[in-house]
Amino acid sequence: MNATGTNVGAVASAPAAIAAPGGYVASLDAARPADAASEPASVDLTTVEQGPIEVETRRIRADEALLLRSLRLLALTDAPRAFSGCVGDELTVPASGWDRRAIDCATRQDDYVAIVSRYGTPCGLARAYAPATEAYRRELAAMWIAPWARGIGAGDALVEAAVAWSREVGAREVTLWVNLDNAAARRLYERHGFAVDGEPSGDPGDERRWLRMTQVLTGVERAGGAARDGAPDAVARERW
Numbered sequence: 646m647n648a649t650g651t652n653v654g655a656v657a658s659a660p661a662a663i664a665a666p667g668g669y670v671a672s673l674d675a676a677r678p679a680d681a682a683s684e685p686a687s688v689d690l691t692t693v694e695q696g697p698i699e700v701e702t703r704r705i706r707a708d709e710a711l712l713l714r715s716l717r718l719l720a721l722t723d724a725p726r727a728f729s730g731c732v733g734d735e736l737t738v739p740a741s742g743w744d745r746r747a748i749d750c751a752t753r754q755d756d757y758v759a760i761v762s763r764y765g766t767p768c769g770l771a772r773a774y775a776p777a778t779e780a781y782r783r784e785l786a787a788m789w790i791a792p793w794a795r796g797i798g799a800g801d802a803l804v805e806a807a808v809a810w811s812r813e814v815g816a817r818e819v820t821l822w823v824n825l826d827n828a829a830a831r832r833l834y835e836r837h838g839f840a841v842d843g844e845p846s847g848d849p850g851d852e853r854r855w856l857r858m859t860q861v862l863t864g865v866e867r868a869g870g871a872a873r874d875g876a877p878d879a880v881a882r883e884r885w
């Protein structure tokens with residue numbers, strides 16, 4: 646596996662039935678944005694052509710709003726406790742909002758989404774974006790792997806892709822927030838050099854408490870010298 650391009654675990658022949666379970670996609674059919682009259686409700690992942698590579702990551706493309714929306718809604722439906730956002734809020738985002746997100750995440754220096762696929766079928770996503778006013782930092786968020794693609798290195802591939810991109814745009818650290826109870830995610834992040842950074846939010850007994858984890862990126866060089874503010878066009882991005 647490598648951090649940028651990212652062919653992982655190439656196999657001679659892909660198994661015949663690796664396509665995403667249709668149920669996940671079908672369950673989103675009622676969730677069409679109001680202004681998406683002529684669009685399909687979601688991406689039918691079962692029609693994606695099967696590829697030979699087991700796990701590969703790439704940056705989302707500007708024209709993949711529908712894929713972004715499908716994966717995000719699947720994530721929030723599958724693992725609501727893992728995220729601060731909720732599916733109800735995302736359902737109110739119009740199609741034009743998803744278009745904007747896809748374009749930004751495909752093209753900007755302060756927003757990025759990596760898509761991971763298993764045998765060519767998208768099975769997860771992660772976002773890295775510039776939060777608040779701290780342009781030197783990127784926040785890793787929205788990390789999700791479909792249940793049918795867990796435990797095979799897809800999470801590793803996404804973390805590597807997001808950290809590699811953060812380096813490329815000159816960020817000095819990557820932070821994230823993880824549910825205190827989310828042992829699987831915490832182990833994943835620890836494996837990739839993230840360390841707990843401060844006390845968890847909230848009080849013992851609260852239903853959800855968040856732990857901040859940080860990875861300091863060493864040896865990051867920026868064009869024009871040691872600019873303290875990170876990537877040149879970094880502005881605070883919408884949190885989702």
Ligand SMILES: CC(C)(COP(=O)(O)OP(=O)(O)OC[C@H]1O[C@@H](n2cnc3c(N)ncnc32)[C@H](O)[C@@H]1OP(=O)(O)O)[C@@H](O)C(=O)NCCC(=O)NCCS
Binds near residue numbers: 727
């Ligand atoms: C957290 C998550 C991204 C990890 O993805 P992954 O690619 O499966 O990561 P890993 O392969 O490192 O597996 C993580 C753990 O899942 C468990 N696991 C392994 N195979 C599994 C499978 N087939 N199905 C379910 N869980 C499995 C293991 O306990 C593993 O822990 P380990 O460190 O002891 O090996 C994924 O589980 C997920 O999307 N969870 C729901 C959303 C979420 O929690 N997002 C993080 C928000 S901060």
